[in-house]
Amino acid sequence: MSATAIGIDRVSKVFGGKVALDEVSLTLAAGTFTVLLGPSGSGKTTLLRCLAGIERPTSGSIRLNDVVVASERGVVGPEKRNLSMVFQDYALWPHLTVERNVGYPLAGSSMSKAARTDRVAMLLSQVGIAHLKDRYPNELSGGEQQRVALARALAAEVGLVLFDEPLSNLDADRREQLRIAIATLTRESGATAVYITHDQAEAFALADNVGVLSQGRLVQFGPPETIYRQPANAFVTRFTGVSGELPVRAWSVRSSDRAQVTLGIDGSPELDATMGGGLTPGCAASVLVRPAGVTLVAPTDEGSLVGVVRDTAFTGRGYEHVVALQGGVELSKVFATNRSERGAAVGVRCEPSALFLMPTDEGLPS
Amino acid sequence: MFDSLVVSTTSAVLAVAMATLMAWLVHRTNLWGRRFWSGAMWVLMLVPTWMTTLGWIDVLQPGELATALGYHSLFLYHHFFGPDGIIFVLTTAAMPFSYFIISVGMRGLGSEFEDAARVHGASRLRAVRTVLPIIAPALLSAFAISFAESMSDFGVAFTLGSGAHFPIATYVLFNAIYSFPANFPVAAVIAGVLILSTVPPVYLQSRVMRGRSYAVLSGRTRGVRRHEFSTPARLAVTAAVATVMFLILGLPLTGAITSSFTNTASFLTPTGVHWTLESYRQIFNAPPAFTALGGPLLTSNELGVLVASGTVILALVLAKRLASRTAGAAQGVMDSFLLGSVAIPGIVLGIGYIFFYDQRFITQHVVDLYETLPLLVMGLIASATPGQARLLTGPVAQIQSSLAEAARVHGATRWRAWRTTSLPLMSRAILWAWLLTFTKTISELAIAQILYQPGHEPVSVTVETYLGTIFATIGSAATVLTLVEMLGVIVVVLTLFRFVTPRGWRRIGEAVVPS
Numbered sequence: 001m002s003a004t005a006i007g008i009d010r011v012s013k014v015f016g017g018k019v020a021l022d023e024v025s026l027t028l029a030a031g032t033f034t035v036l037l038g039p040s041g042s043g044k045t046t047l048l049r050c051l052a053g054i055e056r057p058t059s060g061s062i063r064l065n066d067v068v069v070a071s072e073r074g075v076v077g078p079e080k081r082n083l084s085m086v087f088q089d090y091a092l093w094p095h096l097t098v099e100r101n102v103g104y105p106l107a108g109s110s111m112s113k114a115a116r117t118d119r120v121a122m123l124l125s126q127v128g129i130a131h132l133k134d135r136y137p138n139e140l141s142g143g144e145q146q147r148v149a150l151a152r153a154l155a156a157e158v159g160l161v162l163f164d165e166p167l168s169n170l171d172a173d174r175r176e177q178l179r180i181a182i183a184t185l186t187r188e189s190g191a192t193a194v195y196i197t198h199d200q201a202e203a204f205a206l207a208d209n210v211g212v213l214s215q216g217r218l219v220q221f222g223p224p225e226t227i228y229r230q231p232a233n234a235f236v237t238r239f240t241g242v243s244g245e246l247p248v249r250a251w252s253v254r255s256s257d258r259a260q261v262t263l264g265i266d267g268s269p270e271l272d273a274t275m276g277g278g279l280t281p282g283c284a285a286s287v288l289v290r291p292a293g294v295t296l297v298a299p300t301d302e303g304s305l306v307g308v309v310r311d312t313a314f315t316g317r318g319y320e321h322v323v324a325l326q327g328g329v330e331l332s333k334v335f336a337t338n339r340s341e342r343g344a345a346v347g348v349r350c351e352p353s354a355l356f357l358m359p360t361d362e363g364l365p366s
Numbered sequence: 367m368f369d370s371l372v373v374s375t376t377s378a379v380l381a382v383a384m385a386t387l388m389a390w391l392v393h394r395t396n397l398w399g400r401r402f403w404s405g406a407m408w409v410l411m412l413v414p415t416w417m418t419t420l421g422w423i424d425v426l427q428p429g430e431l432a433t434a435l436g437y438h439s440l441f442l443y444h445h446f447f448g449p450d451g452i453i454f455v456l457t458t459a460a461m462p463f464s465y466f467i468i469s470v471g472m473r474g475l476g477s478e479f480e481d482a483a484r485v486h487g488a489s490r491l492r493a494v495r496t497v498l499p500i501i502a503p504a505l506l507s508a509f510a511i512s513f514a515e516s517m518s519d520f521g522v523a524f525t526l527g528s529g530a531h532f533p534i535a536t537y538v539l540f541n542a543i544y545s546f547p548a549n550f551p552v553a554a555v556i557a558g559v560l561i562l563s564t565v566p567p568v569y570l571q572s573r574v575m576r577g578r579s580y581a582v583l584s585g586r587t588r589g590v591r592r593h594e595f596s597t598p599a600r601l602a603v604t605a606a607v608a609t610v611m612f613l614i615l616g617l618p619l620t621g622a623i624t625s626s627f628t629n630t631a632s633f634l635t636p637t638g639v640h641w642t643l644e645s646y647r648q649i650f651n652a653p654p655a656f657t658a659l660g661g662p663l664l665t666s667n668e669l670g671v672l673v674a675s676g677t678v679i680l681a682l683v684l685a686k687r688l689a690s691r692t693a694g695a696a697q698g699v700m701d702s703f704l705l706g707s708v709a710i711p712g713i714v715l716g717i718g719y720i721f722f723y724d725q726r727f728i729t730q731h732v733v734d735l736y737e738t739l740p741l742l743v744m745g746l747i748a749s750a751t752p753g754q755a756r757l758l759t760g761p762v763a764q765i766q767s768s769l770a771e772a773a774r775v776h777g778a779t780r781w782r783a784w785r786t787t788s789l790p791l792m793s794r795a796i797l798w799a800w801l802l803t804f805t806k807t808i809s810e811l812a813i814a815q816i817l818y819q820p821g822h823e824p825v826s827v828t829v830e831t832y833l834g835t836i837f838a839t840i841g842s843a844a845t846v847l848t849l850v851e852m853l854g855v856i857v858v859v860l861t862l863f864r865f866v867t868p869r870g871w872r873r874i875g876e877a878v879v880p881s
Binding site for chain 2: 054077078081084089136162
């Protein structure tokens with residue numbers, strides 16, 4: 001088995017006049033783990049289904065290992081693309097046992113029956129459900145069903161494994177366990193992986209590269225660190241996690257990528273923020289604040305924003321607070337190792353690296 | 367025509383209501399004798415309406431079974447020859463259709479939907495009301511097909527409508543064609559109106575289903591859970607079901623069977639009842655100018671296998687198309703066309719085939735099929751396919767598309783994906799559709815009578831030649847034997863299904879013990 005390199009060139013898909021994908025272009029190296037991140041309706045599922053061969057692009061082309069599998073001239077069927085897929089609803093066949101579900105992709109292979117049985121047993125063991133091999137899907141829990149789906153996807157040692165929001169139906173504990181199983185087993189298999197989700201934490205935890213989609217367009221593509229630290233626009237910033245948005249009274253360019261910002265909150269200090277794309281001199285803007293860069297301090301702390309605690313939540317390693325600043329602006333997920341009670345006056349310190357100055361008139365979904 | 371609409375609508379509503387209740391009792395409760403009641407519905411389906419009617423006449427007519435048992439049945443006998451009797455027979459005939467369509471929906475409907483309603487505060491009744499729309503495709507298919515079958519039924523119109531001076535459309539149509547001189551314009555108008563009458567139910571169905579998905583059968587579907595009646599309630603419900611089934615099936619069958627074991631003009635003679643096997647002896651040594659049962663029975667079975675197999679294949683293709691939510695206007699047109707085709711009486715279809723295939727140009731330059739077995743097979747397939755396509759639409763619509771997609775992305779060709787994923791999930795529905803077509807083909811009379819190949823008459827034609835003559839009891843005996851033979855085939859096929867198919871195929875929709 002060799003991993004599949006993927007070339008997506010200006011792929012569009014229109015459903016009855018509604019544009020689901022709008023000229024998406026993307027190149028994925030063989031053996032990498034790519035996560036397509038976006039809200040509902042962003043086109044990520046459609047793109048995945050076009051890769052799988054379940055949907056036919058309206059225009060554009062898709063290459064797998066330099067072989068064109070979809071273009072205006074025709075499409076190659078899913079069974080000839082050397083891929084597998086984990087479905088959101090698992091898509092386990094209810095009339096087949098766990099063992100036969102997992103062994104299904106091997107049925108047409110040249111492996112002997114004994115080798116197939118061994119391979120299925122090994123996979124079931126790897127995903128931790130070897131003892132359930134004779135059960136039927138409706139006799140399994142959601143997590144167990146998803147493990148069967150994962151084992152089935154890895155069974156045939158294909159070059160490309162697709163994941164369609166596989167963890168969205170699971171509870172937090174099982175999500176974490178299965179996320180680790182997906183990350184390790186898929187990488188061990190050596191296959192290229194394309195995974196779609198609307199959960200940025202899941203995306204950053206799994207991906208070598210993240211592609212952010214919005215309204216059928218690819219907005220940004222790159223390593224998780226780049227997406228988080230240098231978001232292309234306000235949409236990407238918001239979708240990958242913000243504590244809140246601070247109003248800006250005035251701003252000026254400080255260096256090539258940084259700006260000096262005066263907030264529209266009386267008595268607040270001047271802030272240093274990263275400049276986002278699309279800013280023009282004098283345009284209306286706001287500061288988007290990453291949660292990782294805000295901490296709770298004493299209200300007297302120099303350079304902090306002053307506010308009142310509205311809510312507090314214990315997270316295990318400490319406390320996350322919701323702080324109402326003057327003027328009614330709220331910041332959430334403000335971390336502190338100690339609890340501050342509701343109504344307490346506090347200060348919020350913002351790291352410059354967590355502040356992004358973005359134009360306010362982008363009109364992109366929040 | 368108006369009489370036909372009223373009678374058919376009433377029959378279809380009653381049939382769907384009774385069938386829904388029956389399907390729920392059999393598939394979702396701990397009713398006693400569930401397999402038996404399901405089998406009884408099969409028998410009810412096998413019995414053609416003309417035979418039910420004759421069975422009732424054998425019971426109610428003065429001098430027959432009711433009289434022999436000491437009941438004065440004249441009042442009921444007069445009522446039977448009127449709209450009440452027609453509605454009663456059509457309802458009992460349409461009920462098994464509806465029952466099997468709705469059963470498939472209920473088998474595929476896991477208990478999670480009911481549970482969701484209950485935990486959100488719904489009473490048991492409200493939970494049922496909440497869940498029923500999920501099987502809306504099945505309910506609406508059942509109503510549409512019951513209505514169309516009632517509109518096109520000929521057997522009851524012929525046997526009851528004429529005697530009751532309550533002529534319904536198919537009987538008027540029959541008269542228009544078979545009176546002298548034949549009035550083809552009137553026949554054509556009636557046939558057209560019959561087809562148009564199916565537009566409202568199709569419109570209703572498409573309005574309700576517009577843009578909604580009813581795919582509920584997937585790997586995550588939980589097994590159904592039965593409602594547990596208390597012992598007294600269980601006893602009462604079982605007794606009620608037994609009474610209803612006896613009235614709609616047991617009594618007319620008893621009438622026909624007892625008639626076949628006598629050889630006298632009426633069941634009760636001045637010297638009592640004379641039991642004899644003479645009719646059964648004579649059916650294999652036919653009187654002069656009549657045909658013995660063996661040859662026709664064989665011909666009918668051959669026809670049944672050919673027609674059922676061809677119909678199921680065609681119907682599956684059409685059902686897949688009908689179940690597709692993206693088919694748009696083309697789906698509406700095909701749906702209307704198919705349902706319209708169900709409403710074409712067999713007698714019209716048969717005559718249409720003769721008109722077309724007997725034309726000199728066709729026989730000399732295209733194909734000479736007139737008075738051949740292939741023409742009869744074509745006619746019967748054409749007659750059976752629309753109904754079966756609609757019957758299979760419910761089960762096809764219930765299968766999540768991701769199951770076949772999963773097969774494709776895991777290396778299966780289109781054929782293998784269908785064979786290994788969709789086919790097993792639909793196997794029960796396909797099996798039932800095949801058996802239904804097989805049995806209906808054997809009992810079909812109108813097309814068979816018009817298109818059969820001389821020297822190879824089907825059993826229904828043979829039986830019909832006996833009824834209404836002094837050898838009517840031989841006809842009754844032939845009917846009883848044909849029914850027994852059809853039941854035998856059903857038992858054999860179901861047994862084969864049980865032993866030949868993998869266990870997983872048979873698990874779909876099986877009830878689980880409540881946990």
